[in-house]
Amino acid sequence: MLKRVGLHEIARQAQVSIGTVDRALHSRPGISEATRNKVLETAEKLGYTPNLAARALAVGRSGFLIGVCIPEEIHHFFDQMRDGIFDEARRAARVGMELIYRPVPRLGEFEQRELSSLLDEDLRGLIVMPGNPRVVAPIIDAAEARGIRVVCICSDAPHSRRTAVVYANPNLQGRLAAELLSKFIPGDSDVAAITGMLRTEEHRQKVEGFQSRLAQCSEMTLACVLEAHESEEESYQKTMDLLSDNANLHGIYVTTVNCLPVCLALREHRRTDVRLITTDLFPQMVPYFENGIIGASIYQDPYTQGQTALKVLVDHVIEKAPIASSNSLNPGIVLQSNLNFFREVHSAGIGARDLTTMRTGERAALSVG
Amino acid sequence: MLKRVGLHEIARQAQVSIGTVDRALHSRPGISEATRNKVLETAEKLGYTPNLAARALAVGRSGFLIGVCIPEEIHHFFDQMRDGIFDEARRAARVGMELIYRPVPRLGEFEQRELSSLLDEDLRGLIVMPGNPRVVAPIIDAAEARGIRVVCICSDAPHSRRTAVVYANPNLQGRLAAELLSKFIPGDSDVAAITGMLRTEEHRQKVEGFQSRLAQCSEMTLACVLEAHESEEESYQKTMDLLSDNANLHGIYVTTVNCLPVCLALREHRRTDVRLITTDLFPQMVPYFENGIIGASIYQDPYTQGQTALKVLVDHVIEKAPIASSNSLNPGIVLQSNLNFFREVHSAGIGARDLTTMRTGERAALSVG
DNA sequence: CTGAAAGCGCTAACAA
DNA sequence: TTGTTAGCGCTTTCAG
Numbered sequence: 001m002l003k004r005v006g007l008h009e010i011a012r013q014a015q016v017s018i019g020t021v022d023r024a025l026h027s028r029p030g031i032s033e034a035t036r037n038k039v040l041e042t043a044e045k046l047g048y049t050p051n052l053a054a055r056a057l058a059v060g061r062s063g064f065l066i067g068v069c070i071p072e073e074i075h076h077f078f079d080q081m082r083d084g085i086f087d088e089a090r091r092a093a094r095v096g097m098e099l100i101y102r103p104v105p106r107l108g109e110f111e112q113r114e115l116s117s118l119l120d121e122d123l124r125g126l127i128v129m130p131g132n133p134r135v136v137a138p139i140i141d142a143a144e145a146r147g148i149r150v151v152c153i154c155s156d157a158p159h160s161r162r163t164a165v166v167y168a169n170p171n172l173q174g175r176l177a178a179e180l181l182s183k184f185i186p187g188d189s190d191v192a193a194i195t196g197m198l199r200t201e202e203h204r205q206k207v208e209g210f211q212s213r214l215a216q217c218s219e220m221t222l223a224c225v226l227e228a229h230e231s232e233e234e235s236y237q238k239t240m241d242l243l244s245d246n247a248n249l250h251g252i253y254v255t256t257v258n259c260l261p262v263c264l265a266l267r268e269h270r271r272t273d274v275r276l277i278t279t280d281l282f283p284q285m286v287p288y289f290e291n292g293i294i295g296a297s298i299y300q301d302p303y304t305q306g307q308t309a310l311k312v313l314v315d316h317v318i319e320k321a322p323i324a325s326s327n328s329l330n331p332g333i334v335l336q337s338n339l340n341f342f343r344e345v346h347s348a349g350i351g352a353r354d355l356t357t358m359r360t361g362e363r364a365a366l367s368v369g
Numbered sequence: 370m371l372k373r374v375g376l377h378e379i380a381r382q383a384q385v386s387i388g389t390v391d392r393a394l395h396s397r398p399g400i401s402e403a404t405r406n407k408v409l410e411t412a413e414k415l416g417y418t419p420n421l422a423a424r425a426l427a428v429g430r431s432g433f434l435i436g437v438c439i440p441e442e443i444h445h446f447f448d449q450m451r452d453g454i455f456d457e458a459r460r461a462a463r464v465g466m467e468l469i470y471r472p473v474p475r476l477g478e479f480e481q482r483e484l485s486s487l488l489d490e491d492l493r494g495l496i497v498m499p500g501n502p503r504v505v506a507p508i509i510d511a512a513e514a515r516g517i518r519v520v521c522i523c524s525d526a527p528h529s530r531r532t533a534v535v536y537a538n539p540n541l542q543g544r545l546a547a548e549l550l551s552k553f554i555p556g557d558s559d560v561a562a563i564t565g566m567l568r569t570e571e572h573r574q575k576v577e578g579f580q581s582r583l584a585q586c587s588e589m590t591l592a593c594v595l596e597a598h599e600s601e602e603e604s605y606q607k608t609m610d611l612l613s614d615n616a617n618l619h620g621i622y623v624t625t626v627n628c629l630p631v632c633l634a635l636r637e638h639r640r641t642d643v644r645l646i647t648t649d650l651f652p653q654m655v656p657y658f659e660n661g662i663i664g665a666s667i668y669q670d671p672y673t674q675g676q677t678a679l680k681v682l683v684d685h686v687i688e689k690a691p692i693a694s695s696n697s698l699n700p701g702i703v704l705q706s707n708l709n710f711f712r713e714v715h716s717a718g719i720g721a722r723d724l725t726t727m728r729t730g731e732r733a734a735l736s737v738g
Numbered sequence: 739c740t741g742a743a744a745g746c747g748c749t750a751a752c753a754a
Numbered sequence: 755t756t757g758t759t760a761g762c763g764c765t766t767t768c769a770g
Contacts (some may be wrong), residue, residue: 004432004465006747017757022749030755052463053425054747057762062422093421094429094464094687173625183552213706318463330710334704337582338546342700375763386741391765399739423763426746741770746763753758 005046014042025050035227052318056096063096064317066125066310067118070153073106074257076282076344077302081153084306085127092314107131115139125149127306127312130157132202141361147314149323150288153309154302155202163316169328173210174253176298176331177277181251182218184270184295185276189250190223192242195226196230196256206255232261237264243274253277281334281344291341299332299342373592374415377454383411393512394419425464429687432465435494435679436487439522442475443626445713446671447650450522453675454496476484476500494518494682496675499526502570518685518692522678523671524571533687535678538668538697539571543578543622545667546646550620551587553664558619559592561611565625566657575624592618601630608634612643623648632657650703650713658708668701668711 003009005081007025011018011124016035023031024039025048025287056063068085071078082103089099102114108131116139118126126148128135137160140150144161152165181191195203214220223246228235239262243249250273254262259278263285266274275295278285280302288294308327315321332342339345376394380387385404392400393408394417440447451470458468469490471483477500483510486546487495495517499505506529509519513530521534550560562579564572576594583589592615597604608631612618619642623631628647632654633641644664647654649671657663677696684690701711708714 004747006431008747019746019750019758020756024757026749032755035755049462051426051431051465051747053422053429054762055749056422057420057426057746057764058748058750060749060762090421091460091684094425096422169710172707173711176704179704179706217705281648315460328710330701330707332699333704335545335548335702336586337548338541341538341697349474373763377763387764388742389740392740395765401739404739420763424765425765426748426762427766429746431746545763697749739770742768744765744767746765748762749760751758751760754756 004051005048006051010039010043010046010048013046014039052095058260060238062098064124065098065121066127066317067100067102067121067123068127069102069104069111069114069118070127070129070306071105071107071109071131072103077280077300078103078259080344081129081302081306084303084308085310086306088307088310088314091311095314095318096315097314104131111135112139119143119146119148123148124317125151127153127309127313128157129154130160133159136160149313151309151313151323152328153305154300155200158201164323164325164327165314166305166312166327167202167329168298168305168331171212171301172328173279173298173331174206174211174255175213175254176216176333177211177255178205178210178213178220179288180296180333181253181275181277182220185220187194187219187252188248189220190246191220191253192223192226192246192249192250193253193255194228194235194239194258194262195224195254195272196228196258198225198227203255203362210253212257220251227263228256228258230256230258232258236265240268243269243271249274251275251277255279257282259288259294260284263293266293274285281339281342283345286339286345289334289336297334299334301329301332304329304345373420374417379408379412379415379417382415383408388660406668414541415594425687428689429464430493432467433488433493433686434467434469435496435682435686436469436490436492437496438471438473438480438483439496439498439675440474440476440478440500441472446626446649447472449713450498450671450675453672453677454679455675457676457679457683463677464533464683464687466683466686473500480504482507488512488515488517492517493686494520494717495673496520496522496682497652498523499529502526502528505529518682520678520682520692522674523669524569527570533681533692533694535674535681535695535696536571536698537667537700539574540578540667541697542648542667542700543575543580543624544582545578545702546575546622546624546665547579547582547587547589549665549702550622550644550646551589554589554619556588557617558589559615559617560589560620560622561592561615562622562624563595563597563604563608563627563631564594564623565597565627567594567596572624579622579624589620597625597627598618599627600627601627605630605634609637612638612640618643620644620646624648626651628657628663629653634660635662650708652714655708655714658703658705666703668703670698670701672712673698685699 007018007021011021021039024036102118104110104114111131112135130152136157140160140162143150150162152162154167156165193207198204226238235258257280278294278297280300281297312323316323376387376390380390390408393405468732471487473479480500481504495512499521509529509531512519519531521531523536525534562576567573595607604627626649647663647666650666681692685692706709
């Protein structure tokens with residue numbers, strides 16, 4: 001069995017004690033220049049790499065802390081994101097990372113409070129899904145000013161100094177939606193987009209991408225862009241009105257997860273000639289896929305987003321790896337035939353996650369296997 | 370800051386020994402139902418969370434070896450796969466993993482020799498893309514018999530005892546191809562499939578999926594399935610003949626990477642009414658995307674395949690995590706609008722990775738045997 | 739079935 | 755200036 005070189009081996013070869021090796025390696029006081037160099041040389045020669053787990057264990061505290069603040073609702077989205085983060089955290093724990101998880105109930109709620117409390121800890125990095133840019137941006141800047149690397153997830157925080165953003169490229173999502181729609185409906189149709197709030201970066205960019213692709217290569221005209229403000233009621237009403245007003249409408253792009261009200265309105269109007277491009281995936285959407293109302297869905301892959309966010313942060317902290325300021329994942333495309341291959345549709349199967357390190361006093365809903 | 374509760378504290382409160390606590394927590398044998406429950410309860414009550422650094426230290430072999438044998442050609446595919454493996458290897462190196470990379474020049478060549486030489490090392494795991502099942506299967510079985518966990522990548526090795534396979538689900542690829550085609554061409558068209566060798570699992574399954582989806586929900590009829598045996602010449606000739614014979618042919622699914630000869634034949638025949646569904650992506654395909662000959666490509670994501678294969682192996686070795694016997698990735702769908710978001714089209718593959726990378730990760734700057 | 743104890747590689751406190 | 759040693763919390767082996 002391959003033996004990894006450790007302090008002991010260096011000590012043996014350099015003919016000193018293990019304590020001396022430690023002193024040399026960490027530029028601690030109380031060692032002569034000569035022996036230090038000797039030790040450093042043999043360490044170099046042997047290609048020594050520290051065992052970070054052992055170090056973390058010895059110093060008693062974690063190697064470093066990373067804070068996470070994401071919403072809990074909407075569950076079928078953020079549960080995946082959390083799983084992605086936690087799965088990666090399990091690996092990172094092997095090198096001494098520890099996670100502090102401080103979710104907010106829903107996007108934008110209690111952001112101020114949770115984020116501030118997070119900054120009281122001695123963080124090296126922070127993952128946050130920004131809700132209200134106005135409250136989050138200053139906190140992000142404060143964190144970065146203190147050397148805490150901030151990674152925005154899912155949506156960007158414009159005008160902040162965040163180190164990076166991880167998301168499924170929103171502009172591309174919009175373009176994909178337009179391209180797919182052009183395959184599904186007649187070329188001279190009217191189409192519409194239903195979105196959340198256009199002032200959030202994410203939705204603005206989705207609509208922008210949608211428009212630009214429409215303009216670029218199809219005859220379809222964008223009848224309107226509706227803001228539904230994440231309200232089911234509003235989504236439903238506005239769709240109803242839209243359908244009444246426009247008989248030549250054959251496609252709708254829903255940029256939020258809020259597609260069910262739209263489906264309902266469609267059914268109400270008996271408009272089977274209208275195709276939907278939706279966003280993300282959850283079990284209740286499946287019937288609409290099967291009957292063809294939803295032609296495709298743009299999948300933002302929250303699991304991978306979470307995984308990636310933590311990964312770039314950990315790589316950065318451990319080996320100063322540079323972080324690309326924008327990590328945009330390629331959005332997935334959900335169709336009828338691959339529907340069952342997305343974990344979201346297997347709603348029930350929530351294997352309890354153990355193994356995530358949380359500090360005492362956290363909500364630790366975990367079973368240990 | 371409270372002290373975290375550990376095995377010791379649980380043992381004290383449950384009035385048992387620390388060894389017993391461990392047995393209870395991990396469902397290990399040799400403990401009575403009664404004590405197990407008692408321990409589990411107090412663990413729950415105390416909100417125990419394991420110290421993962423300590424676990425890693427205790428269980429982690431100080432170092433271990435993992436062997437890799439994949440082809441070098443076709444470069445634009447296997448370079449990605451290698452990058453995925455190496456990127457993940459860089460992380461795993463932090464916990465003592467070491468990689469032995471022994472590629473074969475192309476699929477099936479020198480498999481016997483390279484794999485055997487790999488087995489001379491003291492491996493804990495092996496990643497292999499099986500070319501000739503007849504030569505690989507026995508080697509895999511021999512490895513597994515010696516406790517080496519084997520993960521097949523990209524294609525399975527049927528009838529072997531391999532621990533797991535990682536691939537982009539081939540059956541699903543075929544189904545997706547059929548579904549996409551049905552969006553692109555008239556419903557009563559003839560379609561064809563061009564494949565490599567049907568005796569390889571991978572291609573057989575792709576064609577199977579293609580057929581099953583065609584049968585299931587479209588009027589299209591499968592005119593024929595051509596075996597081109599990975600030969601450019603043969604691909605070209607057979608496509609030429611196919612086009613001459615069938616005027617109602619409007620769609621072709623190319624299950625291999627060998628789509629250029631097909632595109633050529635199409636151009637030769639001036640058949641702009643035929644749409645292609647291809648497999649994977651490389652720069653030379655781009656013009657055919659732009660002029661619409663290729664309607665979509667099924668992307669097998671070799672980078673993630675490589676990453677995943679190594680990851681499951683390392684997780685297994687380090688913490689005995691179970692390996693799912695089949696890890697099938699959801700194949701990607703390449704269209705016009707997301708074309709530029711695949712790293713493959715940035716042929717050189719170096720600089721362009723800031724604002725438009727689909728996955729994070731540096732190219733591995735890793736020295737390997 | 740249960741307890742005791744030896745490490746895993748490293749840090750830090752104490753001796754020499 | 756150097757060497758020695760006791761843990762960190764967990765797994766694992768060996769006795770009882």
